[in-house]
Amino acid sequence: MIIGVPKEIKNNENRVGMTPAGVAELIKHGHTVVVQHTAGENSGFADEQYTAVGASILPTIEDVYARAEMIVKVKEPIEPEYPLIRKGQLVFTYFHFASDEELTKAMIKSGGVCLAYETVQLPNRALPLLIPMSEVAGRMATLNGAYYLQKTKGGKGKLIGGVPGVKPAKVLVLGGGIVGEAAARTAAGMGADVIITDISLPRLRQLDLETPANIHPLYSSEHNIRRELHDVDIIIGSVLIPGAKTPYLITRDMLKEMEPGTVLVDVAIDQGGCFETSHPTTHSEPTYMVDGILHYAVANIPGAVPNTSTMALTNATLRYAIALADKGWRKACKDDPALALGLNVVEGKVTYKAVAEAWNLPYEPIEL
Numbered sequence: 001m002i003i004g005v006p007k008e009i010k011n012n013e014n015r016v017g018m019t020p021a022g023v024a025e026l027i028k029h030g031h032t033v034v035v036q037h038t039a040g041e042n043s044g045f046a047d048e049q050y051t052a053v054g055a056s057i058l059p060t061i062e063d064v065y066a067r068a069e070m071i072v073k074v075k076e077p078i079e080p081e082y083p084l085i086r087k088g089q090l091v092f093t094y095f096h097f098a099s100d101e102e103l104t105k106a107m108i109k110s111g112g113v114c115l116a117y118e119t120v121q122l123p124n125r126a127l128p129l130l131i132p133m134s135e136v137a138g139r140m141a142t143l144n145g146a147y148y149l150q151k152t153k154g155g156k157g158k159l160i161g162g163v164p165g166v167k168p169a170k171v172l173v174l175g176g177g178i179v180g181e182a183a184a185r186t187a188a189g190m191g192a193d194v195i196i197t198d199i200s201l202p203r204l205r206q207l208d209l210e211t212p213a214n215i216h217p218l219y220s221s222e223h224n225i226r227r228e229l230h231d232v233d234i235i236i237g238s239v240l241i242p243g244a245k246t247p248y249l250i251t252r253d254m255l256k257e258m259e260p261g262t263v264l265v266d267v268a269i270d271q272g273g274c275f276e277t278s279h280p281t282t283h284s285e286p287t288y289m290v291d292g293i294l295h296y297a298v299a300n301i302p303g304a305v306p307n308t309s310t311m312a313l314t315n316a317t318l319r320y321a322i323a324l325a326d327k328g329w330r331k332a333c334k335d336d337p338a339l340a341l342g343l344n345v346v347e348g349k350v351t352y353k354a355v356a357e358a359w360n361l362p363y364e365p366i367e368l
Helices: 020-028 047-052 061-067 079-084 101-110 131-148 178-189 201-210 222-231 252-257 267-271 306-327 329-335 353-358
Strands: 002-005 032-036 056-058 070-072 090-093 113-116 170-174 193-198 215-219 234-237 263-266 287-290 293-296 343-346
Touching: 002 061, 020 032, 020 047, 020 306, 032 047, 032 061, 047 056, 056 061, 061 079, 070 306, 079 101, 090 306, 101 343, 101 353, 113 329, 131 178, 131 234, 131 263, 131 267, 131 293, 131 306, 170 178, 170 222, 178 193, 178 215, 178 234, 193 201, 193 222, 201 215, 215 222, 222 252, 234 267, 263 267, 306 329
Parallel strands: 002 032, 002 070, 032 056, 070 090, 090 113, 170 193, 170 234, 193 215, 234 263, 263 293
Antiparallel strands: 113 343, 287 293
């Protein structure tokens, strides 16, 4: 199979879909890999590193899409890429369709096969291709929250860990999954007083047993969340319903219960956001104010640390990419039900129920 690795063109997206080490493995399996010129440069991987393992370098993104049978990338295609995707072409990336109607309809129109990293799901409900970026995003969410808590950045002017004789900041983490735990552990390690919420009692028990003493698990309900708002300093939203739009846990009216300069970090923005007042931002313009509350809602947080992120992502996606290349997407998905759950749009049909429901589109189970 011919696999294409294009350069990401989303604002400040510095990651690349495959490291040279990953490309080398695909070539060892007998496949051809074409990489766009400078695709890996911002992640610390030069063209020469790709050619050294046998890849070919193509000058433009159009050349890569035209040549490849499977595209491996990081972020969802954006408008200039829509016409480059052709009928039957496999695109393996993060899509987050439930938060983007335009993208969904463009991919339906393309006739391509859209296999989304974020909905590949193991029998134990784990999301193996979301986990590595969730770990990065969770850590970065806390670091960014602490940064914007500075008065000069619009925050309250608090040091997240405090100092002897001065209380640390209070951090509220909504969602006890991979992102939430990573965010909570990072905040706790910086000395903050941390509350982490979830609706799963077994998960809350696990967090209580396994996390530091300055992390306090709390059952997630509107009543419990509201009780914490009057003195919270940073709120990190990390709620996820695989493939579906995220529910709002912080509504517009809740902002008035917070002190001015409170920092909201919405890691769930890829799936629509869990704060009612969130809208996607970029690394070049990451924040905005609503009613005196600072919002950070960058849709590709791990793009700020592309070297780490790209290596972590390739570690997770490579075995699936090899299976798709070795067997073709039909047989690979038939052999691996977890991978089959990644199929969201297939040759003009929506094959993931939550995406169909998000935009009131016909749903066709992949089995058909």
